[in-house]
Amino acid sequence: MKTSLLTLGVLLAGSALADTQTNIRSAIEQRFYFQDGLYPEQHDSDLSVFIEPELYYSINDGADSLNFKAFFRYDSRDSERTHMDVRELMWLHVGNAWEFRAGIGKVFWGQTESQHLVDVINQTDFVEAIDGEEKLGQPMVQFSLIQDWGTLSLFALPYFRERTFAGMEGRFRAPLRIDTDNPLYESDDEQKHLDWAFRYMGYLGDTEIGLSWFDGTNREPLFVPAMTGDEQVLRPYYAQMQQIGLDMLTVVGATLYKLEAIHRKTDQDSYYALTAGFEHTTVGVFETAYDIGWLMEYQYDERDEMATSLGQNDLMVGTRLVFNDIRGTEILIAYIQDLDESSGHSGYIEASSRINDNWKWRVDGWFFSSDAPSDPAYLLRRDDYVQLSLEYYF
């Protein structure tokens, strides 16, 4: 009797410290493309919806928690873009100066804005966004030590996620279909190859320093022409890679200086790449409450013309206007110039503002120009678009 009362007491005490949170993010998005597609199957507009519910449950005063986040998208044009994903299903235990995570999750590494070279844990959900900012959930076990000298994290990644690609009716695609059902792997373990990574993050005076190491399946595929039946396709090829990464950020007055540099080694390649730049912010411009930020970043890839990334010798300049109003209005405009190829440039705009506590509007636009068939952006030269979104948050 005593024991059961005690147990009940402990349970009640436990539940008193339990915390549950639910979030929903959802949107309806309409895209308009300015030009006819390069391929006859493509469309000039696209209506799409997504929903991302999240459930968080914690016990033991937050020492143990479980976070679940799912994602569903329906796309009216591209069946490959209609997809779902478990973005997160993660158990977290917080110890005294250490953390342990196990499950599916997302990890971000790095400091720069225009591209994320160092950030290699998660696969890009490429049908979601061409800027590579959207990621697929990654199965992982993570152990972190949080000490005065910095944070050291060790990752074991037991399962590989394939990159998503647009289908024949979608935009942002190659002339041939990418056969995502038949990928090729360098490793015999294929998707079950166990990848390892570690990261150190610490401070040297006012400078934040991140050092990272990754050994496993390259998230970025190469493409191998092949025949599926009588259709010519491109099969994604996922090689093994070793990457060492460095990222730094330092604050000087109202300016942030940012650097990301990597060395990546695969069977085919061994190269350096970097992104370096700054962001300077001025508050209270034009006698208003507005903040204005100026961004400039240089992108370099040693492989030059052979680079698979868009930024091999490119300069990004951008400006971010923050209204500091109750609607949280923000506008970001950026322009990227290829320094080798004057015709190669692209630009984007992102603007958003709250309508009320639960609704928000957003406008995104991307513009591409390229006359050089060797430039990866050449494939996107007719894919300029503007997207209007109405977002719901709960």
Place this chain on the structure above:
Amino acid sequence: MIRIRSFKPLFSLLLSLLLVIQVQAQTAEEKGLAIAKERKQRDLGWQDNQAEASMILRNASRQEIERRMRLLTLEVQNDGDKGLTIFDQPADVKGTAFLNYSHAIEPDEQWMYLPALKRVKRIASKNKSGPFMGSEFAFEDLSSFEVAKFNYKYLRDEQYEGMDCFVIEQQPAYEHSGYTKLITWLDKEHYRAQKVEFYDRKDSLLKTLTMHDYQLYLDKYWRPMKLSMKNHQTRKSTDLITHELRFRTGLSEDDFSQAALKRAK
């Protein structure tokens, strides 16, 4: 016994004479600084606290909107305090968290955690004068009170809301403040700020902050349950309302690290 008693009036007289001389010798700046030191002294030793709060933002046409948040604060001896703010409302910023290490003279160190990107972003916090979450509070208004942050000047004694108050002028000693000076009304009984006037870079009155509903915690520490900031130039206002406040909850430095910021929920 008798002899001692007979000396007592003389002793008191001497003492009060000494005091008068001392007060006369004290400049307005010295008196202002002494009051600021006493104000800080009375608020030492609270260790940490956790609050649930709302910001009510009103525009010139009196439309209002509510922001909800949780604030964790750690007292740091001989430096500015550390703070972690987790936003609960509006829904699009739910889970966004803000970490601040405030310093007396050096710029604060600030980070923002964006949960959708799982990314911690550093903020160039030289910009102390920028508004906090679209409110009428600037970052520097919410930073912890440290004696070294200002140069002081005692102005006068004055009654405010029936309380005997010191009126002190404070000039920011740190760089990049949005203000030339602050005029603060401190009640003489408990050295609590009751009203603050903020003067902009052109030295004209920009904002007035008033404190309401002071509550006593741990028998020593007074905290206002409502801070009301009015901007005279835009006619916008913000109320910062504390719904619940708990002291000595066992927070430590570990709860104010970048790792803690990333797991803030």
